[in-house]
Amino acid sequence: MSSRALVIGAGPAGLTSAYELAKLGVSSTIIEADEQVGGLSRTVNYKGYRFDIGGHRFFSKVPLINELWREMLSEDFLLRPRLSRIHYRGHFFDYPLKAANALAGLGPIEAFLVMLSYSKAKLFPHSEETNLEQWVSNRFGQRLYEIFFKTYTEKVWGIPCNEISADWAAQRIKNLSLKEAIRNALLGAGKSADGEVITTLIEQFHYPRLGPGMMWECCKELLAEKGNETIHGIKVDKIRHRKGRVESVIGHRSNGERVEFDADQFISSMPLRRLIQSLDPLPPDEVLAAANSLRYRDYLTVVLMAKREHVFPDNWIYIHSPEVKMGRIQNYKNWSPEMVPDPSRSSLGLEYFLWQKDEEWTWSNDRLIDLGIKECAQIGLVEPDEVEDGTVVRMKKAYPVYDHHYQERVDIIRNYLDTLPNLQTIGRNGLHRYNNQDHSMLTGVYAARNIVGEKNDVWAVNTEQDYHEEVRSSETETVSTGYTKTMGDRAVPMPIEPDEAEQIIQTAFAKLDSVALGVAFGVVAGVGLFLATAILLLKGGEFVGPRLGLLRNFLPSYEVTWPGALLGLVEGGLIGFALGFFVASLRNWSMMAYAHLLKRRAETQAAGNVLD
Amino acid sequence: MTTESVTMAGNKRTEEISREVMRIQAGVLAMVCAVLGGLLLFSMTVWLVVKDGPGAGPHLSLLGNYFIGYSVSWGGSVIGLFYGALTGGIVGWVIGTIYNLVVGLRK
Ligand SMILES: Cc1cc2nc3c(=O)[nH]c(=O)nc-3n(C[C@H](O)[C@H](O)[C@H](O)COP(=O)(O)OP(=O)(O)OC[C@H]3O[C@@H](n4cnc5c(N)ncnc54)[C@H](O)[C@@H]3O)c2cc1C
Numbered sequence: 114m115s116s117r118a119l120v121i122g123a124g125p126a127g128l129t130s131a132y133e134l135a136k137l138g139v140s141s142t143i144i145e146a147d148e149q150v151g152g153l154s155r156t157v158n159y160k161g162y163r164f165d166i167g168g169h170r171f172f173s174k175v176p177l178i179n180e181l182w183r184e185m186l187s188e189d190f191l192l193r194p195r196l197s198r199i200h201y202r203g204h205f206f207d208y209p210l211k212a213a214n215a216l217a218g219l220g221p222i223e224a225f226l227v228m229l230s231y232s233k234a235k236l237f238p239h240s241e242e243t244n245l246e247q248w249v250s251n252r253f254g255q256r257l258y259e260i261f262f263k264t265y266t267e268k269v270w271g272i273p274c275n276e277i278s279a280d281w282a283a284q285r286i287k288n289l290s291l292k293e294a295i296r297n298a299l300l301g302a303g304k305s306a307d308g309e310v311i312t313t314l315i316e317q318f319h320y321p322r323l324g325p326g327m328m329w330e331c332c333k334e335l336l337a338e339k340g341n342e343t344i345h346g347i348k349v350d351k352i353r354h355r356k357g358r359v360e361s362v363i364g365h366r367s368n369g370e371r372v373e374f375d376a377d378q379f380i381s382s383m384p385l386r387r388l389i390q391s392l393d394p395l396p397p398d399e400v401l402a403a404a405n406s407l408r409y410r411d412y413l414t415v416v417l418m419a420k421r422e423h424v425f426p427d428n429w430i431y432i433h434s435p436e437v438k439m440g441r442i443q444n445y446k447n448w449s450p451e452m453v454p455d456p457s458r459s460s461l462g463l464e465y466f467l468w469q470k471d472e473e474w475t476w477s478n479d480r481l482i483d484l485g486i487k488e489c490a491q492i493g494l495v496e497p498d499e500v501e502d503g504t505v506v507r508m509k510k511a512y513p514v515y516d517h518h519y520q521e522r523v524d525i526i527r528n529y530l531d532t533l534p535n536l537q538t539i540g541r542n543g544l545h546r547y548n549n550q551d552h553s554m555l556t557g558v559y560a561a562r563n564i565v566g567e568k569n570d571v572w573a574v575n576t577e578q579d580y581h582e583e584v585r586s587s588e589t590e591t592v593s594t595g596y597t598k599t600m601g602d603r604a605v606p607m608p609i610e611p612d613e614a615e616q617i618i619q620t621a622f623a624k625l626d627s628v629a630l631g632v633a634f635g636v637v638a639g640v641g642l643f644l645a646t647a648i649l650l651l652k653g654g655e656f657v658g659p660r661l662g663l664l665r666n667f668l669p670s671y672e673v674t675w676p677g678a679l680l681g682l683v684e685g686g687l688i689g690f691a692l693g694f695f696v697a698s699l700r701n702w703s704m705m706a707y708a709h710l711l712k713r714r715a716e717t718q719a720a721g722n723v724l725d
Numbered sequence: 726m727t728t729e730s731v732t733m734a735g736n737k738r739t740e741e742i743s744r745e746v747m748r749i750q751a752g753v754l755a756m757v758c759a760v761l762g763g764l765l766l767f768s769m770t771v772w773l774v775v776k777d778g779p780g781a782g783p784h785l786s787l788l789g790n791y792f793i794g795y796s797v798s799w800g801g802s803v804i805g806l807f808y809g810a811l812t813g814g815i816v817g818w819v820i821g822t823i824y825n826l827v828v829g830l831r832k
Contacts, residue, residue: 291742623745629827633820641816648791660787708742 117141118564119362119374121349122382124152125550126540128332128343129181130380130557135339137565142341142374143333144364146348149326150333152382153511153541154550156326159504161454164416164462166508168429168443169325170195170318173551177558182319185331189322191449196426200492201260201433208431210261219260230254244517245277252717265433268440269466270514271410281515281547294712295622296614320448325550347372349383351393352536359536363393380560382540382553384409384510389526400529403522407545411474412511415439415463415485418502419495424459437488438473439463461495463488469509478505513545527572537563539571548575622708624701631694638689639682646678746828751821755814762813766805773797 118134120127123145131141149155156163171190173179183190199206207214216224231254239247245266250258258274266274321327333343351363361375381388389396389404396404429443443462445452453460463485467474473481482503489495513519523545530538539556541548548556552575559569642664649658650673658673665671668684766788773782774797782797789795792808 295742619743619745620747622743623747624743625747626824626828626831629824629831630820632827633823636823637816637819645791652790660784705742 117376118378118380119144119376120380120382121362122152122540122543123147123150123329123333123343123345124382124540124553125154125329126543126553126557127152127380127382128329128336128557129554130382130539130561131336131341132181132185132332133558133561134564135336135341137561139378139561139564140339140341141380142376143336143343144347144349144362144374145343145345146364148345150343151326151329153508154325154329156324157506159416160418160502162416162418162445162458162460163324163326163452164414164443164445164460164506165325165448166412166414166506166511167441167464168445168448168462169320169550171320171325171328171550172318173549175551175555178551178554181554181558182328185335186321186328189327189331190319191322192317193320193428193448194317195428196447197429197431198427199261199265199431199433203434203493205430206261215257215261223256227254227256227260230256242279244275244279245282246274248279248282249274261433264435265431265440268432268438269410270512271466271468272514272516276516278515278517278519280520291708291712292618294715295618295708322449322451324445324449324452349381350391352379352381352388352391353393354533354536357532357534359533377535378564379536380557380564381536381538382543382557384513384542385523385526385538385545388538388543389529396529400525403525406522407519408514408516409510409542410512410514411467411469412508413465413467413474413481414443414506414508415465415481416504416506417461417463417482417485417489417495417500419459419461419499420457420501421459421495421499422457424461424495432492434492437491438465438484439488440466442489442494458501461489466512474507478503481505510542513542513547515547519545537571544572544574546575622704625697627694627697627701630697631690631692634693634696635686635688635690638692639684639686642681642685643678646673646681647675649673650675650678746832748828749821749824751818751825754821755818758817758820759810759814762816763806763810765813766809767802770797770802770805771799774799774802 117139118131118141120131120134120141120143123143127143127145128150131143134141147155149157153166154169156165171182173182197208199208199210201218204218206218216227219227234251234254238251242248242251246258246263249262253261263274266277270277336343346366347364349362349364352359353361353363359379361373362379363371363373365371383391384407386404386407386409389400395401424444426447427444428447429441431441432439441464443464445460445462446456450456465473465481473484476484482505485503486497486500489500490497530536537560538544539560540553544556546552555574556571559567559571559574563569563571645661646658649661662671662673662677664681668681668688671677671681671684769785770782773785780797786795786797786801788805788808792804795801795804795808
């Protein structure tokens with residue numbers, strides 16, 4: 114079989130790249146191992162109960178992606194309120210964290226200890242921030258870190274927080290620049306450069322009426338209408354290349370039938386490790402070793418159907434309590450009422466984060482459902498007799514792991530892949546990056562555009578704070594690698610007027626020149642005192658200026674005489690200069706302090722969302 | 726127009742928000758100082774008259790040496806309003822103009 118472009122994987126990244134290619138007039142074929150589209154973002158339908166792998170919020174700061182979502186789903190794209198809390202030792206805490214709520218829930222003694230450890234972190238922070246533990250405890254203190262971050266994060270990642278690279282948090286919480294913090298404060302609750310309200314998007318999110326899979330089913334249909342086929346049930350296991358070009362991919366159907374596809378261009382969203390292992394001939398040992406040591410965290414969800422209309426009001430609850438194995442619990446009907454076939458029923462998705470080598474991974478579905486029922490009862494959510502059915506979905510390679518060496522390994526692989534210019538790797542596992550759908554999709558869009566001649570760096574998506582989302586621009590900037598970072602998305606029109614907010618910030622935070630203000634104050638004070646003295650002298654009288662003469666208490670040797678007037682000119686000038694200099698410096702310093710305060714606040718607020 | 730300068734020294738970032746140097750609009754500063762100066766002298770005078778009655782404010786009335794016709798009285802407060810505004814306006818304008826001049830010279 115042959116087509117111009119071949120896309121491996123019908124997850125968000127692969128489908129979006131095919132969709133963008135179709136728009137650009139390039140036909141493609143999509144090969145998917147599974148019987149369903151959507152990848153990690155699929156929706157499973159079990160007896161009319163629909164559920165995702167986790168829960169998939171649709172929110173993005175990338176205008177292009179928001180536009181694509183609306184284009185694909187239009188009115189089926191619901192706006193839903195967000196409610197999520199943390200369950201910890203029998204208590205529920207608001208999430209994102211709110212200081213007052215957290216301290217009240219912890220009780221006075223624990224709250225005091227938390228404050229103490231917070232102060233310690235502020236006074237004596239870790240000098241290095243290489244791992245997640247240092248990163249979080251520098252911001253919240255060791256005690257809050259242990260309560261609200263450590264257990265849950267370790268449940269999710271299965272490795273101690275001090276072995277998780279700080280990149281993971283930094284990528285999610287992006288260090289705000291001072292200017293960005295001011296811009297947020299200036300434009301109101303967390304608006305980005307294009308005016309989009311980020312905070313609001315955290316309080317509510319979009320969700321397809323029938324779950325995220327609906328988006329991808331729709332995308333597949335739109336592609337089919339334009340003649341771009343999605344072929345299911347073929348697992349690609351060989352990528353044949355020769356003389357720096359990929360020539361074909363070979364896959365197998367579940368019945369063992371071998372299928373080969375030729376194309377001019379190849380886009381892969383399969384996991385990076387698997388991609389490298391599938392290359393034929395294999396790459397050099399160093400590259401293969403790098404790929405082999407990339408790790409992925411696996412995931413399993415136990416879905417319980419309960420005979421209850423309302424179980425809890427949240428979309429999901431983080432389960433920090435160490436006594437249970439589950440890490441998070443979803444209430445799907447709170448995502449969309451149409452996720453359950455009968456409004457008098459609820460379906461709960463209990464999420465377990467595992468390695469495939471873990472014992473639980475191999476447990477039978479019945480045993481896992483029993484575990485779920487037991488744990489739900491243990492934390493007081495539903496009684497065992499309320500559960501009328503259950504099912505289990507296992508998802509391998511749900512999370513690319515950011516251990517201390519992943520970046521070096523990815524760099525080695527990336528350098529090697531650069532030698533195969535007609536093969537692009539995209540998406541979450543394809544780039545080994547902890548991307549949400551939006552960034553996974555964006556890499557698909559860029560790969561498609563690269564095929565028609567653009568030079569976008571897919572590896573740069575979701576790495577640099579100012580890349581794409583927060584930068585308003587249709588500028589292109591050539592970077593040292595020779596890539597052109599295309600910052601312009603069609604949804605961001607070329608600004609004709611310079612950014613108003615930018616101008617306000619530039620003007621408001623422009624520095625006062627301390628020397629100039631010193632001179633100005635000096636001249637006014639010196640000349641003022643000279644004139645005040647001279648006027649009294651000219652008026653004359655028996656006692657000239659007895660009161661003004663009292664100034665000698667402050668200005669040595671000053672008196673109301675002509676020489677005194679000259680001395681007053683000099684001394685008044687000097688004091689005026691010092692005052693002006695001080696006023697200007699103080700003003701500059703306070704503006705800077707204010708900017709830092711805004712930044713700190715914004716960072717703490719953002720860091721409070723790190724679990725998402 | 727400058728943007729932001731970010732220097733990386735280890736993990737620490739020294740950031741500048743704006744490298745622009747502020748210019749003062751002398752006319753605006755003059756107006757602000759005029760309003761402040763006028764109101765200040767007016768309210769100080771009125772305060773003393775209300776508090777201590779006629780003949781109050783022996784020290785403040787010394788301003789009469791410079792401001793012809795000014796005294797600490799009801800009528801003086803209105804004259805003070807005028808002189809305060811005039812002086813404030815001049816001071817503001819001079820500060821603004823000299824500041825801009827020096828900034829220009831130092832550029
Ligand atoms: C628990 C959880 C919660 C999440 N929550 C959110 C959220 O709230 N919001 C959000 O935006 N994102 C969320 N995400 C992330 C989101 O699921 C991913 O970003 C997105 O699905 C990645 O898309 P992708 O196309 O890169 O990869 P995938 O979704 O993994 O798709 C890859 C596809 O390629 C196929 N494939 C792989 N190998 C082969 C092969 N050899 N041959 C043929 N086909 C192959 C797979 O079957 C799959 O269909 C969540 C992820 C998880 C695990």
